[in-house]
Structures are given as structure tokens and as C-alpha cells.
Amino acid sequence: MFSKACEYAIRATIYIARQSMEGLRASLADISREIDSPIAFTSKILQQLVKAEIIYSTRGQTGGFYIESAMMESITIAGIVTAIDGDAIYTDCGLGLKECSGAEPCPVHEKFAEIRESLKNVLESTNIASLASGLKNGVTCLKR
Amino acid sequence: MFSKACEYAIRATIYIARQSMEGLRASLADISREIDSPIAFTSKILQQLVKAEIIYSTRGQTGGFYIESAMMESITIAGIVTAIDGDAIYTDCGLGLKECSGAEPCPVHEKFAEIRESLKNVLESTNIASLASGLKNGVTCLKR
DNA sequence: ATTTATTCGGATATTTTTGTCCGATTAAAA
DNA sequence: TTTTAATCGGACAAAAATATCCGAATAAAT
Ligand code: SF4
Ligand code: SF4
Numbered sequence: 001m002f003s004k005a006c007e008y009a010i011r012a013t014i015y016i017a018r019q020s021m022e023g024l025r026a027s028l029a030d031i032s033r034e035i036d037s038p039i040a041f042t043s044k045i046l047q048q049l050v051k052a053e054i055i056y057s058t059r060g061q062t063g064g065f066y067i068e069s070a071m072m073e074s075i076t077i078a079g080i081v082t083a084i085d086g087d088a089i090y091t092d093c094g095l096g097l098k099e100c101s102g103a104e105p106c107p108v109h110e111k112f113a114e115i116r117e118s119l120k121n122v123l124e125s126t127n128i129a130s131l132a133s134g135l136k137n138g139v140t141c142l143k144r
Numbered sequence: 145m146f147s148k149a150c151e152y153a154i155r156a157t158i159y160i161a162r163q164s165m166e167g168l169r170a171s172l173a174d175i176s177r178e179i180d181s182p183i184a185f186t187s188k189i190l191q192q193l194v195k196a197e198i199i200y201s202t203r204g205q206t207g208g209f210y211i212e213s214a215m216m217e218s219i220t221i222a223g224i225v226t227a228i229d230g231d232a233i234y235t236d237c238g239l240g241l242k243e244c245s246g247a248e249p250c251p252v253h254e255k256f257a258e259i260r261e262s263l264k265n266v267l268e269s270t271n272i273a274s275l276a277s278g279l280k281n282g283v284t285c286l287k288r
Numbered sequence: 289a290t291t292t293a294t295t296c297g298g299a300t301a302t303t304t305t306t307g308t309c310c311g312a313t314t315a316a317a318a
Numbered sequence: 319t320t321t322t323a324a325t326c327g328g329a330c331a332a333a334a335a336t337a338t339c340c341g342a343a344t345a346a347a348t
Contacts, residue, residue, distance in 0.1 A: 001145070001233065004336065007240030027294070041337045047296070059295045060345025077252070089145065096151030107275055108221070111266045118262060122255045131251050148306065171324070185307045191326065203325045204315025 017132035025064030078123035169208030196227035222267035
């Protein structure tokens with residue numbers, strides 16, 4: 001459904017959120033250990049999230065990644081997915097066609113549209129705050 | 145959502161179904177022209193569909209691909225997807241985790257499960273007969 | 289000032305997916 | 319029986335996604 005990069009992005013963001021809720025910054029090393037992801041690849045993905053202003057970073061000793069507590073509610077899974085994978089999942093035809101959407105819909109068009117709509121709905125209505133706080137045993141769940 | 149291979153497979157199957165409904169066999173050349181797909185790659189995919197017994201083929205002159213008319217109703221998009229992409233889309237966790245499903249569900253688990261369920265439902269309830277006959281201007285829609 | 293611990297960014301490597309080539313096989317037509 | 323038109327199957331090639339390496343930049347601690 002999502003790319004690997006996007007999956008790591010979601011998990012990393014959840015972990016960073018949990019740390020930020022306790023006033024801690026998360027280092028790349030911590031993140032990649034806790035979400036069990038390849039460290040260098042994760043680094044690239046975190047940089048994308050920083051550019052998208054979903055997370056923030058500071059360099060140097062005691063640096064790391066964090067999330068503004070004011071933003072916890074407004075960062076949604078949808079936002080992360082869009083930042084990493086783009087909006088193809090919400091807009092693309094399930095059959096990979098480019099130019100027929102709408103005009104002469106095939107029998108699946110409406111059904112696909114429904115699915116995409118409900119998917120979009122779920123991803124947009126699930127924010128990082130609820131994800132991070134909902135995970136009682138969050139760290140273990142983010143691994144493997 | 146689906147791999148390219150899977151998209152081609154769905155489109156090819158729809159085209160073959162349309163031809164079979166008129167008693168015609170579809171050649172690889174025809175199929176790849178009508179669904180606008182790379183011919184040699186399409187060949188591999190058709191072979192997979194033949195092995196999965198979703199479509200049938202005969203070699204030699206006047207050969208080609210066809211679908212048993214008795215099976216038109218029972219061939220679903222779900223069946224094609226499973227044959228080409230496997231069942232990951234129905235079973236995999238949206239966050240790419242392996243070992244947490246069920247036990248200690250995270251806040252999105254139930255929502256993801258819902259989406260997967262409705263997706264599965266749509267794909268299983270849409271058969272090739274309805275797809276092929278529903279496309280009035282089918283060929284054009286399968287292109288591009 | 290130097291050391292240390294961190295993110296950043298460019299180049300490179302590996303793996304997977306997508307796509308190509310071509311000869312072997314098959315079966316009908318000539 | 320030979321030619322022709324088709325699928326089959328294995329090896330190969332290209333592109334995209336995933337992953338690694340390493341030096342530069344940054345900032346705190348020593
Ligand atoms: S009509 Fe069917 S094939 Fe065309 S864009 Fe919609 S779902 Fe895709
Ligand atoms: S609980 Fe959450 S992370 Fe775990 S399998 Fe379910 S959706 Fe995925």
C-alpha cells in the first residue's frame with residue numbers, strides 16, 4: 001500500500017512524537033533502532049520530513065529530531081504519506097490508466113473512488129497525537 | 145496500489161474477456177496494442193495468468209489467449225491481483241510491521257483492517273463478465 | 289581551541305521491478 | 319513437408335526503489 005520509505009516515515013514520526021511528548025529529542029541512531037529500520041536510509045527519509053516541516057531537527061551535540069507539541073494534533077498519517085509518496089494513492093486509477101477517469105467510467109471506477117475516499121478519510125482523521133499516546137507499549141509495536 | 149504487472153494483468157484480462165465473448169482469441173500483439181503495454185513484459189504476465197488458470201492459451205498459428213465463457217462470472221479482480229501480486233494487500237499491516245497484528249493493536253489497526261476489508265470486498269465482488277460487458281467503449285478506455 | 293556527537297548532502301551500491309531479446313516449441317496453413 | 323504465425327522460457331538489460339558510505343557542517347561539551 002505504501003512504499004517502504006513511507007512506512008519508515010510513519011513509524012519514525014510516531015516514535016519522535018512519543019519522545020517529544022516527554023521533552024526529549026530523538027537521534028537518528030535511536031529512531032532507527034527503535035523502529036528497526038536501516039539507519040542511512042532512515043536518515044534520508046527524516047530529511048524529507050524535515051523539509052516538509054512535519055518534524056524539526058537541530059544539529060550538533062545534543063541535537064536530534066523533534067515535533068512541536070502544538071502540531072501533534074495537526075500532523076496526520078495523510079500528511080506523512082503525501083510528503084513521502086505523493087498523492088498517487090488518492091488520485092490514481094486502480095487500473096493504471098491516465099485519461100479515462102470520469103468521462104466514461106468503467107464499472108469499477110465508482111467502487112475504486114469509494115475505497116480511495118474511505119482510505120483518505122482514515123488517513124486524514126488519524127493524527128500523530130492519538131497514535132503516539134494510544135500505543136501503550138508503543139516501542140515494541142514499532143519494531144519488526 | 146497494484147504493481148504495473150498487476151495493472152497490465154487486469155487490463156489484459158478484460159480485453160481477452162471481451163474478445164472471448166465474441167468467440168475470438170486474442171494474440172499477444174493484439175493485447176499489448178489494445179491495452180498499450182510493453183509487449184515482451186505483457187507476455188510474461190500472460191504466462192503467469194495461464195499458469196494460474198485464469199486465462200488459457202493455445203500455441204501455433206491461429207493460437208492466442210482466451211477465457212472459458214463458463215468462468216467469466218467467477219474470475220474476479222481479486223483473483224487476478226492474488227495471482228500476480230499475492231495477498232499482501234489484504235493481509236499486510238499498513239505500517240509494514242510483521243509481528244504485532246492483533247495482539248496489541250495500535251490505533252490505526254482497526255481502521256486499516258476496515259479499509260482492507262472493503263477493498264477486498266470490492267475486488268472480490270467485481271467479476272470479469274461485468275467489467276467486460278460494462279465497457280461500452282471498452283478498447284479506448286483500456287488504452288493509455 | 290579541540291574534541292565529540294550530531295544532522296546534512298552528495299556519490300555510490302544493491303535489490304527489486306519493469307522491460308527486452310531471442311531461440312525453442314507448437315500447430316495450422318500452404 | 320515446408321512455411322508461417324503464434325506461445326513459451328531462459329538469459330539479459332534498464333529503471334526505480336532501497337540501502338550504504340563518507341566527508342562537510344553544526345553545535346555543545348571539554
Ligand atoms: S473508469 Fe475505470 S479504468 Fe478509468 S479511471 Fe476510472 S477506474 Fe480507472
Ligand atoms: S496494530 Fe497497527 S502497527 Fe500493528 S499490525 Fe495493526 S495496524 Fe499495523
